[in-house]
Amino acid sequence: MAPEIIEVPIMQVPAQMQISLKRRSDEGYNSDNSEQSENGISPTKIRKIDQGDEASKDEIEKEGETFKAKYHVRKVFYNSANGVIYTGFRKSDMTEVCIKQVPKSRVTNFANLEGRRFPLEFVMHVNAAKASHGVVKIYDWFERKTSYVLVMERPKDSVDLFDLSAKYGSLKEDPAKIIFHQIVKICKSLSSSSVFHRDIKDENILVDTETLEVKLIDFGCATEFDRNRVYSSVSGTPEFFPPEVFTENVYKAEPTTVWSLGTLLHVLIYGDIPFHNTEDIVQNKISSKNSSKKLSESCENLLKKMMSPKSEDRPSFDEILAHPWLQDTFPKF
Structure with missing residues (x-):
């Protein structure tokens, strides 16, 4: 007999951010300081x-x-x-x-x-x-x-990048390029349609294991994309947050997404996140166990730019797509 969709709440959103960053959390994170709504729009703004x-x-x-x-x-x-x-x-x-x-x-x-x-x-x-x-x-x-x-x-033959990394570890640069190129293009398209996903991470990326075609999922943290707006409430996954979220309590849409993309690229290339606590993010102290793999100079350059501690120094979506590391011929999906 098929199960019924149960008409009850399932679980509680955590009240505070965990300082130790945990992988594969089903709870996610929202910080609204009791005065902002879950998706980062204040009650006065949401009425508009x-x-x-x-x-x-x-x-x-x-x-x-x-x-x-x-x-x-x-x-x-x-x-x-x-x-x-x-x-x-x-x-x-x-x-x-x-x-x-x-x-x-x-x-x-x-x-x-x-x-x-x-x-x-x-x-x-x-x-x-x-x-x-x-x-x-x-x-x-x-x-x-x-x-x-x-x-x-429900895409066929697909797994999320978290499970892909857990099973196979780090990827070689060529398949990582194919996957990453698609994700950046998706983020650029969303920004042009005023969609700020706010939770770009490996768990929200499905990949076809045969073709490497990518699908983005879960818009539970999404809000309106405004390139000039300074956001003050946080929604998403702390291990993918940029340092300004912790040091200034404010952020902008594109630089924040670019940082998350940099973290994601690090996961693809090294098989693990670059930081394991908020202090490491603020100090830009990348985990030493990820430093042994030799990358191409072009890949290292792109990673460094995307994960610049200063948000104004990070590249735009267009600049990422124009970077030498992403100038190969990619499959069209």
Whole structure:
């Protein structure tokens, strides 16, 4: 018998950041200082966003029936920071899907999705998927009595980069280039569509093990991308945060994403994160166990630039894509 999507909250978001950086945390991290919302937009700012209309009780009941008619839920896949991911399939053609359920009690930011009020996460994901085919596709979204449901594609033969690194360790530069080039292009496309993912990390990157095609997932930390805005609330994964988050408590979208990309490239090349506590991030003290592998001069140069302690010294997305290390001919997906 297929499991039902349970209409209850799943887990609590941690109240404070852990100083020791832990790998593969299902809880994630949000710091709102009690005055900001989970996705980093203050209540006064969020009111400026068109949130759409609230659904009636009849509409919600109808959507629940539609969901059950269209999709079969198999089992829990994993817990995310703000909900639960289930595996399943679309009944009409047996297409494999992932189904994310987000309890309403966990949603603080809303936006307009085709005239209706839905979590900002859903709107950011829909916009991102329209901007780049490197983002996991959205098939459907529904409102239920106590939760919101997002139905997404489930890429075949894919694993996340965390599991890939855990299984195979560091990658050679050529496959790392193919993967990394796609991720930078995705981030650039998202910024052009006003989507700031804020949680670029190995666990949120799916890779086809045969073709190395990349898919970005999980927009639970996403907010609007504004190149000139100074952000003051934090959402994402501390081990991928730049030093200014810890030293200044503020950050900008593109330099922060570039730092996260640098951390991600380090994981691809060395098989591990460069820093294991916040003090090391602030002091730019890269783990000594990662210093033995010999890299090309071009790769070392790009890594150094992306992980510059000063945000203004980091390259832009365009400058990364124009860097000599990324000037090979890449597959087109």
